[in-house]
Amino acid sequence: MTFSATVDQKPFAAAMAAAARLAARRTTIPILSHVILRGDAAGALAVSATDLEQALTQTVPCAAGAAGGVTAPAAPLAAFAAKADAGEPITLTMDGAMLTARQGRLRLRLPTLPLSDAPIFHDLPAGPDWEVDAAPFLERLKAIGAAASTEETRFYLNGVYLDLRQAPVMVATNGHILALDRLEDLTPPVGAPGVIIPNAAVTALPLVMAGQKRLDLRIGGERLAAQAHGLVFSTRLIDGRYPDYSRVxxxxxxxxxxxxxxxxxxxxxxxxxxxxxxxxxxxxxxxxxxxxxxxxxxxxxxxxxxxxxxxxxxxxxxxxxxxxxxxxxxxxxxxxxxxxxxxxxxxxxxxxxxxxxxxxxxxxxxxxxxxxxxxxxxxx
Amino acid sequence: MTFSATVDQKPFAAAMAAAARLAARRTTIPILSHVILRGDAAGALAVSATDLEQALTQTVPCAAGAAGGVTAPAAPLAAFAAKADAGEPITLTMDGAMLTARQGRLRLRLPTLPLSDAPIFHDLPAGPDWEVDAAPFLERLKAIGAAASTEETRFYLNGVYLDLRQAPVMVATNGHILALDRLEDLTPPVGAPGVIIPNAAVTALPLVMAGQKRLDLRIGGERLAAQAHGLVFSTRLIDGRYPDYSRVxxxxxxxxxxxxxxxxxxxxxxxxxxxxxxxxxxxxxxxxxxxxxxxxxxxxxxxxxxxxxxxxxxxxxxxxxxxxxxxxxxxxxxxxxxxxxxxxxxxxxxxxxxxxxxxxxxxxxxxxxxxxxxxxxxxx
Missing domain, CATH: 3.10.150.10 (DNA Polymerase III, subunit A, domain 2)
Structure with a gap:
């Protein structure tokens, strides 16, 4: 197992905070509490996490090119990055099966798992990008999500329905309330279907994408992906038929x-x-x-x-x-x-x-x- | 049962907030969740609460003199007072056994219990006042309280010992840590004993007395009382023998x-x-x-x-x-x-x-x- 990278504290801490939010904190499957660190083709560090439903990859620039890949417990590494000095680089190196993060005298040594143990990250859905202004899209997702159900018996209501069959509409209902926004200013790609975005992603997307200007959305293969500067978030969609909300x-x-x-x-x-x-x-x-x-x-x-x-x-x-x-x-x-x-x-x-x-x-x-x-x- | 008062929103809300903090929120004895409202001799409104260990009375000035007395559920009346408009008076009137609080169109009607059901408030301990600067005394109480035990088996360690036998000392220990402050600038009354202030009062006193300049302390009859402008707080003391901390x-x-x-x-x-x-x-x-x-x-x-x-x-x-x-x-x-x-x-x-x-x-x-x-x- 080989891996090394040198990153700035600030972007690494931000990427680790988001990864740690997604990684499971208490789990009997250790790998699900891990973050995946990987040098990408351009020598940047890709910081990824998944809970098998959602997946997130963030790209952090590296002073020296990042090489190799490894997984490590997300929570302590995120806490370390947050508490390290601002403006100073953090080095990540391997020593056998242990990862050491270092900044001056501050040091954290963590056991790792090989990259081959990491859960599978689905490929991005094929098909054309749909570019939207991030802030209004995410605000609406959050607002509409307030009406979504959390009852497991009607799983297809546990999310926000993005109806793209005609003029795009975001809608959610729990049977007692319904919230619907017409996205009249947005033009989805021709032939895009209607998709149900699960509650967990409705909550995570605005957090992960906070501060971004534009989002590239891509839908297909039962997944939705949202991409922004240095960020790829994807989620499984709810596989169900959304009821005819217009009758409500x-x-x-x-x-x-x-x-x-x-x-x-x-x-x-x-x-x-x-x-x-x-x-x-x-x-x-x-x-x-x-x-x-x-x-x-x-x-x-x-x-x-x-x-x-x-x-x-x-x-x-x-x-x-x-x-x-x-x-x-x-x-x-x-x-x-x-x-x-x-x-x-x-x-x-x-x-x-x-x-x-x-x-x-x-x-x-x-x-x-x-x-x-x-x-x-x-x-x- | 007769009672009436007209009070300003701000001092009444402050008094009710402190009373509601002390009153029990969930209890099988309704009266312990009540605040006691009573017109005093000067026509002011005395707002009192007790959990049988601690007792608090705050005096709120009244436009028209307050008359009579009653008890009412503390939590909703405190919430009402907090949400009422600032700067406008609140009127409190009785209608049979119901208390109505009113400010313009805003209204709250609560069932009451007769004053005779209210728990007994102990008289203030006899003896001389001991006047102290509020802020340093309360800060030290809080600091020393951090070392107090919470284990019920050694109940006499569940508080802060105020040793007044010689130069006054505040001390607390849980057997693993000990905190001690010498109060060299304070002169307790001659013959004052050592007393153990229970943890609940160590927590409550700084909250209740926040913003006060001077405190009048009085000790005796297994109680400690602290008085400040318009406020009387008293607490039962822990009836035990504090160990010889100097050996630690x-x-x-x-x-x-x-x-x-x-x-x-x-x-x-x-x-x-x-x-x-x-x-x-x-x-x-x-x-x-x-x-x-x-x-x-x-x-x-x-x-x-x-x-x-x-x-x-x-x-x-x-x-x-x-x-x-x-x-x-x-x-x-x-x-x-x-x-x-x-x-x-x-x-x-x-x-x-x-x-x-x-x-x-x-x-x-x-x-x-x-x-x-x-x-x-x-x-x-």
């Missing part, structure tokens, strides 16, 4: 209430000082909303006799309407609506038990808006 | 090493990227130190073959000496030494297995210094 979006919502996003979130926060739990809805914490002319009131009351209430200004069509909601869902969906285009949310509804449509208020027909959120009420 | 402080430490506090802490941090666990010492994480002319090296090595090492400059008397320590204890004791008087720590030792003396280096004889820390080595 209520068509008939004759009434509307408009309220400031900050006022709504503040209302929910202030009445949540006590808990009202609905045993039928999986112990959801409930909030009761009352829409009435000129205002929205919120309240919670529980079996201990505790009651809270607050009100804020709202533009409300028609007569008084009372509805109950899972407060966590209502808050998450309101928060997931970016309000760069304005601070006023529109809640559209028909009666107390029909799903409501939550959007940023604008002049287009509600169902055509760029960002749609659907929330099922709870009977109170 | 090593008299014979012929050799010394001097090292910068920041360099020592950095050394410990950097070699702790891997763990070496000593099963005989309750799974303590070990660090190995080697004192040699001009430098101190630290290292960790474990059964997985992992090894870390680092070194820093140190002034060392005599030949090489190797010792092992519980890294958490060594770090805690070094951190607990305030270094306002200088950044250099002195470690005094005789051999690898005898307790070491850790102090801030100065010109006085080591055992006479104001702050002493003792640490038992681990055989490595």
């Amino acid at each position: 979006i209520p068509a008939d919502t004759p009434r509307a209430a408009r309220v400031k996003k900050t006022a709504l979130l503040r209302l929910l926060d202030r009445v949540s000082v006590i808990e009202e739990v609905d045993k039928e809805s999986n112990n959801a914490r409930i909030v009761r909303l009352t829409f009435s002319p000129g205002e929205l009131t919120a309240g919670v009351k529980n079996r201990d006799g505790e009651e809270s209430a607050d009100a804020c200004a709202a533009e409300v069509d028609g007569d008084e309407q009372r509805m109950g909601f899972n407060v966590a869902y209502l808050r998450a969906m309101a928060q997931s609506l970016s309000t760069a285009s304005g601070d006023t949310l529109e809640l559209r509804f028909s009666d107390a038990l029909a799903p409501i449509l939550l959007t940023v208020a604008d002049d287009t027909p509600p169902r055509d808006r760029q960002r749609l959120r659907v929330i099922m009420p709870i009977r109170v | 402080i090593p008299a014979d430490t012929p050799r010394a090493a001097r090292v910068k506090k920041t360099a020592l802490l950095r050394l410990l941090d950097r070699v702790s990227v891997i763990e070496e666990v000593d099963k005989e010492s309750n799974n303590a994480r070990i660090v190995r130190l080697t004192f040699s002319p001009g430098e101190l090296t630290a290292g960790v090595k474990n059964r997985d073959g992992e090894e870390s090492a680092d070194a820093c400059a140190a002034e060392v008397d005599g030949d090489e000496q190797r010792m092992g320590f519980n890294v958490a204890y060594l770090r805690a004791m070094a951190q607990s030494l305030s270094t306002a008087s200088g950044d250099t720590l002195e470690l005094r030792f005789s051999d690898a297995l005898a307790p070491i003396l850790l102090t801030v280096a100065d010109d006085t004889p080591p055992r006479d210094r104001q702050r002493l820390r003792v640490i038992m080595p681990i055989r490595v």
Whole structure:
């Protein structure tokens, strides 16, 4: 086994931090807690990790060319790199089956496993790159991911569906809430399918790609890959059929209430000082909303006799309407609506038990808006 | 039951936050999760809580005089006060057995219990006040408390011993480490005894009294009380005999090493990227130190073959000496030494297995210094 490299502390620490996040911390299979270090053809150091579902490779420039390859425990090497002095090089050398990382008197010696033990990294999907602006794409992925299910029985809902069959759409639902963003500014490659990105990758992608300007996406072979400067992240896709989400979006919502996003979130926060739990809805914490002319009131009351209430200004069509909601869902969906285009949310509804449509208020027909959120009420 | 008060949001929220911290959150005895609200003789509102060991009363000024008294669940009322608008008054009124807190449209209604159900608050200990500067007293209490035991078998070590028999001393030990501060600038009342302040109060006092300038301490009847502007905190004392701590402080430490506090802490941090666990010492994480002319090296090595090492400059008397320590204890004791008087720590030792003396280096004889820390080595 041969390996050597000399790297700058900063990029190596960044690459190791991301690799350590992906590598398993407690596992009975030692290799899954390891990072894979490999000199690439250009003499740079490729730092890779995988949990068999996701895989990440980052390229770190080397003063002297990196040569050979090895695997080593990710967590201590990442901690070492983070605690080493900034601006000073770190040397990595082998001594038999041991890897030594060194910076001045600071030294870490770790047992290794041969490169041949490392899990297989899938080749990048074939097919054309789809280049997107990183920040808005990742923000939307995160926002939509808030509606994804985590129940294993409906595994195909445990992620974000990127529907590329027509104008691209990102959507997620857990059966109680649905979040949908139209990616009208993006043009996917012709013939790209719809894919379900698993929750773990929905969480990891924005972390791994933070600070990047552009992403090259590639889809195929049940995998999605995202590439950026010196970074390749790929994930297995969920192998399932995503349900017809368009049927969940209520068509008939004759009434509307408009309220400031900050006022709504503040209302929910202030009445949540006590808990009202609905045993039928999986112990959801409930909030009761009352829409009435000129205002929205919120309240919670529980079996201990505790009651809270607050009100804020709202533009409300028609007569008084009372509805109950899972407060966590209502808050998450309101928060997931970016309000760069304005601070006023529109809640559209028909009666107390029909799903409501939550959007940023604008002049287009509600169902055509760029960002749609659907929330099922709870009977109170 | 009658009660009413109008209070400013800010002082009421602060008083409620401290009361809620003390009140039990989950308890089968509802009254222990309640705050006690009571109009005092001057028309101010007294906000009290107790966990039967500790008790706290804070006085909040009232616009209209507070009248009567009641108890209510502390946690929701504290959350309400924190989330209410700053600068606006909060009114508290009774409606049958329910307490309503109101600020504009924001409202919280809580069930109450009669004042007669509230736990008994002990009278303040009789005897003279002992006035101390709050910040240095509380900082020392916190620093010394880091050495206290939490093992129930030796309950008399589960706190900080305030020895007032001669020149006052604060001391704590868990049998492996000992921390002692001489309070040379303080003059306790004549005839004051030595008292053991329990860990819970050692933690609570600095939180409750944060920002106060002076504390009036009073000791007696198995209780200690601390009073400051609008605040009375009292705690039961540990009813036990504190061991003769002076015997633990090593008299014979012929050799010394001097090292910068920041360099020592950095050394410990950097070699702790891997763990070496000593099963005989309750799974303590070990660090190995080697004192040699001009430098101190630290290292960790474990059964997985992992090894870390680092070194820093140190002034060392005599030949090489190797010792092992519980890294958490060594770090805690070094951190607990305030270094306002200088950044250099002195470690005094005789051999690898005898307790070491850790102090801030100065010109006085080591055992006479104001702050002493003792640490038992681990055989490595």
